[in-house]
Amino acid sequence: MPLVVLCGLPGSGKSRRAEELRGALSAEERPVHVVGEAAGGRAALRAEVERRLSRRDVVIVDAGNELKSFRYELYCVTKHAGTPHCLLHCSGGAPHPSAGPFETPDSRNRWDRPLFTVHGQEPLPLAEIRAALFESRPPPPNQSTRSQPLQSAGFLHQLDRVTQEVLAAVLAAQRSGAQPGELIQVAGASEGLVLSRPLGMAELSRLRRQFISYTKMHPTSSDP
Numbered sequence: 001m002p003l004v005v006l007c008g009l010p011g012s013g014k015s016r017r018a019e020e021l022r023g024a025l026s027a028e029e030r031p032v033h034v035v036g037e038a039a040g041g042r043a044a045l046r047a048e049v050e051r052r053l054s055r056r057d058v059v060i061v062d063a064g065n066e067l068k069s070f071r072y073e074l075y076c077v078t079k080h081a082g083t084p085h086c087l088l089h090c091s092g093g094a095p096h097p098s099a100g101p102f103e104t105p106d107s108r109n110r111w112d113r114p115l116f117t118v119h120g121q122e123p124l125p126l127a128e129i130r131a132a133l134f135e136s137r138p139p140p141p142n143q144s145t146r147s148q149p150l151q152s153a154g155f156l157h158q159l160d161r162v163t164q165e166v167l168a169a170v171l172a173a174q175r176s177g178a179q180p181g182e183l184i185q186v187a188g189a190s191e192g193l194v195l196s197r198p199l200g201m202a203e204l205s206r207l208r209r210q211f212i213s214y215t216k217m218h219p220t221s222s223d224p
Helices: 014-026 041-052 068-081 126-134 153-175 201-217
Strands: 003-008 032-035 058-061 085-090 115-118
Touching: 003 014, 003 068, 014 032, 014 058, 014 085, 014 126, 032 041, 041 058, 041 068, 068 085, 085 126, 115 126, 153 201
Parallel strands: 003 058, 003 085, 032 058, 085 115
Antiparallel strands: none
16 A cells, blocks of 8 residues: 655654654554664665555655655655555754755655645645545556566676676775765776765675665566
């Protein structure tokens, strides 16, 4: 069933709004789950959302949504599951020194709509949220979200080799003095990489494993 994604700055009232929305939707005898921060970061949070989505349950995501890239990932989850979704933006709050940048949702982006914004203590637009969740059609699946046959062993071998080369290029560039914001060239790639912060071997290896696992779960229709 539908997915509600909450986003906003620290102190904007996201968790309070999540509980308020849970209470309103639970009163309609619908199972409602609020998914918060996960120990494994974005990958674990996404996995929990995918596990919770079902034909009747409503899932409210109250974490990890400050970046539009993650909101897009959740949008793709709803497309794959064939269920509607909406975004609830809690305005207000203030940036936290330890938090990353907040990318304000924009209703011109398909993954940020339907978009509802609440300010301060104003009531939730419950009628509009219900209509978006229960009366609208889910986004149609596309090539990236349809289930595809598993890739060939040759593709996975090539993916393993290429990702190893990317990892090696990033580590070599950092050893040579490359700083965050500088372009890192990877052999055979038409575009370079720009890192926002230094990355060590352990984190790069973890990201590489996550990418390969994601590719196995969401295969393309043909080998490159």
